[in-house]
Amino acid sequence: MLKDRAAIVGVGASQYYKRGQSLPQTNLELVGKAILGALDDAGLTVRDVDGFGLYSFGLDPALVAQTLGIPEVRFSGMLTGGGGGAAGSVGLAAAAIASGMADVVVSYMTLQQAGLRRFGASFAGSAGGGGQYSAPPSPEGDFVRPAGLLGPGQMFSILARRHMHLYGTTREHLAEVAISTRNNAIPRPSALMRAPLTLDDYFDARMISDPLCLYDYCLECDGAVAVVTTSAERARDLRQKPVYVLATANGGNGRWGQAITWMNMDDEYFASSGHRPVAQRLYEMAGVGPADVDVAELYDHFTPMVLMQLEDYGLCPIGESGPFVEAGSIRFPTGSMPVNTHGGNLSEAYIIGMTHVKEAVEQLRGTAVNQVADAEIALVTGGPASIPVSSLLLRR
Amino acid sequence: MTDTQPAPRSRPGGAPPAELAVLTPDSWTEPFWIAAAEHRLVVPRCTNCGTFRMPPSPFCYVCQAQGIDWVEQTGDGRVYSYTVIHHAVVPLMRDALPYVVVVVELPDAGGVRLVSNLVDCEPSSVEVGMPVRLVWDDVADDVAVPRFTAAR
Numbered sequence: 001m002l003k004d005r006a007a008i009v010g011v012g013a014s015q016y017y018k019r020g021q022s023l024p025q026t027n028l029e030l031v032g033k034a035i036l037g038a039l040d041d042a043g044l045t046v047r048d049v050d051g052f053g054l055y056s057f058g059l060d061p062a063l064v065a066q067t068l069g070i071p072e073v074r075f076s077g078m079l080t081g082g083g084g085g086a087a088g089s090v091g092l093a094a095a096a097i098a099s100g101m102a103d104v105v106v107s108y109m110t111l112q113q114a115g116l117r118r119f120g121a122s123f124a125g126s127a128g129g130g131g132q133y134s135a136p137p138s139p140e141g142d143f144v145r146p147a148g149l150l151g152p153g154q155m156f157s158i159l160a161r162r163h164m165h166l167y168g169t170t171r172e173h174l175a176e177v178a179i180s181t182r183n184n185a186i187p188r189p190s191a192l193m194r195a196p197l198t199l200d201d202y203f204d205a206r207m208i209s210d211p212l213c214l215y216d217y218c219l220e221c222d223g224a225v226a227v228v229t230t231s232a233e234r235a236r237d238l239r240q241k242p243v244y245v246l247a248t249a250n251g252g253n254g255r256w257g258q259a260i261t262w263m264n265m266d267d268e269y270f271a272s273s274g275h276r277p278v279a280q281r282l283y284e285m286a287g288v289g290p291a292d293v294d295v296a297e298l299y300d301h302f303t304p305m306v307l308m309q310l311e312d313y314g315l316c317p318i319g320e321s322g323p324f325v326e327a328g329s330i331r332f333p334t335g336s337m338p339v340n341t342h343g344g345n346l347s348e349a350y351i352i353g354m355t356h357v358k359e360a361v362e363q364l365r366g367t368a369v370n371q372v373a374d375a376e377i378a379l380v381t382g383g384p385a386s387i388p389v390s391s392l393l394l395r396r
Numbered sequence: 397m398t399d400t401q402p403a404p405r406s407r408p409g410g411a412p413p414a415e416l417a418v419l420t421p422d423s424w425t426e427p428f429w430i431a432a433a434e435h436r437l438v439v440p441r442c443t444n445c446g447t448f449r450m451p452p453s454p455f456c457y458v459c460q461a462q463g464i465d466w467v468e469q470t471g472d473g474r475v476y477s478y479t480v481i482h483h484a485v486v487p488l489m490r491d492a493l494p495y496v497v498v499v500v501e502l503p504d505a506g507g508v509r510l511v512s513n514l515v516d517c518e519p520s521s522v523e524v525g526m527p528v529r530l531v532w533d534d535v536a537d538d539v540a541v542p543r544f545t546a547a548r
Contacts, residue, residue: 002510121485142429142453144511146419146541148412149497157479158499165477165524210480251514255457263499264450264509270477 003285007235007242008394010044010228011358012037016192016349022116022222023210031059032109034224035068042228043239044104051075051102053093053229054083055382055390057352058109074110076100079250079390083383084274086299086353088390091248093229095352097291103230109354110224118220123261126149135261147158153217153302155260157209160304163271164211166319171211175201175202177339178215178346180331184344188369192219193347210377216303218345225354227361243364243394246377247286249278250390272318273308273384278391281313281359286393290314294375295363296330296337297356297386299383300344306330309381313391317338332370341370356380357392364396405534408515411412411543412492414535424452427466432540435532439505440464462491471530472502473544476509480519494519500528500544515543 014030014037016024023028046068052061054077061076075096079085086109093105096122113119123135123145135141149155163169178197187192197215205214235242256265256274269276283289292312298309307321315337316324324330330339342348342359349355362368362380368375375396384391407414415505421429428451431438441448442456443463454462478498484490496514501507514522515531535541 098535118485124486124488137418137420139420139425140451142421142425146412146417146535147491147497147511147513148416148481148489148495149511150416150489154479154481154485154497158477158497161524162477206483207480208483210482212479262451263511267507314420 002094002098002189002245003247004244005098005232006229007232007244008090008229008361009228009240009242010038010042010234012039012041012226013355013358016190016223016351018192019118019220019222022112023114026236027059027112028063030112030222030224031064031108031226032068033108034108034226035064038106038226038228039153040226041240044228046070048104049106051096051105052077052108053089053096053105055109056080057111058081058310061367063108073185074080075105082385083301083352084301084385084387084389086382086390087357087380087392088248088388090229090245090357091250091390094245097229097231102337103234105229106226107229108224109232109352111352112222113220113340114222119222120151120153122151125177125331127237127243138247140262152260152337154186154209155213156302157212159260159271159297160211163304163308166271167322169304169322173264173307173325174211174216174303175199176325177306178202181300181340181344181346184332184341184370185347188343191343191348192221193343200208209246212302218301218350219308220348223349223351225351225358227354241365241396243396244363246288246393246395248390248392249281249285250388251278252389253277257385261386271308273305273312274387274389275309275312275381275384275391278389279313280345282391282393288377292377293337293379294377295372296339296359296378296379297340297342297360297381298339299345299356299381300340300346301383303346304341309384312321313381332372338372341368341372353359354383360394364394407535408531408533408543408545410495410515410517410519411513411533412495413488415488417535417539418542419539423452425454428452429539431466432542433538435540437469437530437542438466439469439502439508441467448508450508450510467505469502469505471546472504473502473528475522475524475526475528476501477524478514478522480522496522498522498528498544510542513543514545516545
């Protein structure tokens, strides 16, 4: 069993930047700063590191290892898919440690969306001018791209519309996710968006892909975040109070598959985050339930996907996330289930979900800017996307 | 006019740019596109268990058999979900705005869904559940893409 065998002992980050503004620093430089920061936070050095637990789109760990001078790499694994692996990358680190393959494992994400390297057009293809992050042409893509469905936001709009149709979810519900998340960013020096966001601002904003407007979209950023995980035994002797990996899970229904890039997921869970079976395994491993979660850091690339994760993780019933957020439930500090206390991908910075892990660790150490009183258990999720999606339950 | 004359080539209003329809078929998807060029919408059905699947792929996801029949569709469908796109994520799309992407389910093909567009319609007229019918978009001499317009 993986439960409680590993602990997060260090977190670090580069400064966060709006898209392209990290230049002339390099991507390698950003991630190096994050890793060195996380090791220093833990009271460790690069000489202690012997593994990598990663997810897609970051930088090659071979380059990182040679650049930082890591003595020997004993484990290097990556969750397939995309941003769905964010939380699960730390789970992969924990698995490597619990199995004895490695002792000190670094998970990281770094990105630099300068020039044409924009995830927002990641399915446009070269003909469409999609740039460096574009998926290559494929026989399957021929059934999507000709319709002009070229970016993740457009694709998730289709799931959002279905959710609205089935459950009566409204744009006001989406706005509540954007506004509550912005409120959490306001007091944080690390956040890129610190001006208050009103309901009028939300409805005055330009429509991007109906029903999603500007504020339903996450930010486009440069930056890096790193997390250091080691065994529960070793963690007890390090600089910080250990944050234990209570449980982790990744995957999803096979017929969720590539999800937004094929749109033939089963009707039963089309208007979901794809996390439902993962959530069930997560709680089973932990031996706790949704009612035990004190704070939830839910991957928020687009506001409706926060709603669907609230449902899939049992934080409210299926189809009832709209009224749940309308009642103020996810607001910090007054709500019953504070969500994205750091400002999330929407308002702090979009580092493909790794800021959520960092925030959960700070919550459980008791050092968060928006500290949830007596937080003992934190839920962290990776992005609703193609499988695998993933999550972590962390405890102090 | 004789009956050997090819169908007139036309592009419906509100269809995305032809540049997006540069295809890269493989041996499993190519029959779909060859039929499309002849203005026939075909969907693969498993010869073993009768399950329809899209996109065309080498195995049935229910019984894992490989045999398929290409079943021609009437082209009548229903909007399963949609988005109206108001922002061009790449410059190519600027002149196409706004356009409607629809996910259309085909009741006669086991409810499989196609990702397509609502064309020749006011974008604001789209809604979930609306009945739609097939319209062919001749994007190039030898390429046609299925789009949909309001039925009736």
